[in-house]
Amino acid sequence: MITTIIFDLGAVLIDWNPHYMYRTIFSDEEEMKNFLATITTSDWNEEQDAGRPLAEGTEILVKQFPEHEENIRAFYGRWEEMLGNALHDTVELFKELKESGKYKTYALTNWSAETFPVALERFEFLHWFDGIVVSGAEKMRKPAPEFYQLLLDRHNVKAEEALFIDDNYRNILAAEKLGIQSIHFTGADVLREKLSELNIL
Known part of the structure; x- marks a missing residue:
């Protein structure tokens, strides 16, 4: 029973959907989807879900993809905008x-x-x-x-x-x-x- x-x-x-926030950053939908699929990936986000500090996770990605630093920092910097x-x-x-x-x-x-x-x-x-x-x-x-x-x-x-x-x-x-x-x-x-x-x- x-x-x-x-x-x-x-x-x-x-x-909850990162698209809500990132659509205010990217004018091209495919470019946005590619960024989320290859840089701020689900696997990366799940490491923070598993207890890794947000700041640490962010710095790891910034070091890997310095050319995307601003957009990477937006993920948690503007996280509330992803919450529907x-x-x-x-x-x-x-x-x-x-x-x-x-x-x-x-x-x-x-x-x-x-x-x-x-x-x-x-x-x-x-x-x-x-x-x-x-x-x-x-x-x-x-x-x-x-x-x-x-x-x-x-x-x-x-x-x-x-x-x-x-x-x-x-x-x-x-x-x-x-x-x-x-x-x-x-x-x-x-x-x-x-x-x-x-x-x-």
């Missing part, structure tokens, strides 16, 4: 789950400890969770199994009683290997259908 719902945050409950709105349809689902009183709810997120306070201040619904485990604060991130296990142990959650929701299929596979039932998030409507099929909503 499911007693606990574990949410990812980015692209599930919160819209709440994904309201999913937040509404979260609210329904919370108000049902049937489930404990937690967040397991790959997020820098230095930028997460911005989200905490901006999004009231983050305070509805029974607990949030932030990768940057723990110095580990999804899909590492020990990161999932940390949440389970800290909050006394049994893997077989948890349901995990994430937009990244890599993270879904890692959760399932630990015996955590999971839903690959592709949109709020599909999530609602799957929760209904499981008699959770």
Whole structure:
């Protein structure tokens, strides 16, 4: 029986996208996409999500690509401009789950400890969770199994009683290997259908 719902945050409950900020810098869309794909890459950003200080990560890239220094420094210097709105349809689902009183709810997120306070201040619904485990604060991130296990142990959650929701299929596979039932998030409507099929909503 499911007693606990574990949410990812980015692209599930919160819209975060570097394009929002970098479109104010680049006039050419393809040039912007190339910069994000080859310089400020997802792999590089995930190192900060895993606890590397933002300043250190920035300096590493500036040394590698000095010709792009200004645009590299903008990544964290103007990070708040990448943070979009709440994904309201999913937040509404979260609210329904919370108000049902049937489930404990937690967040397991790959997020820098230095930028997460911005989200905490901006999004009231983050305070509805029974607990949030932030990768940057723990110095580990999804899909590492020990990161999932940390949440389970800290909050006394049994893997077989948890349901995990994430937009990244890599993270879904890692959760399932630990015996955590999971839903690959592709949109709020599909999530609602799957929760209904499981008699959770």
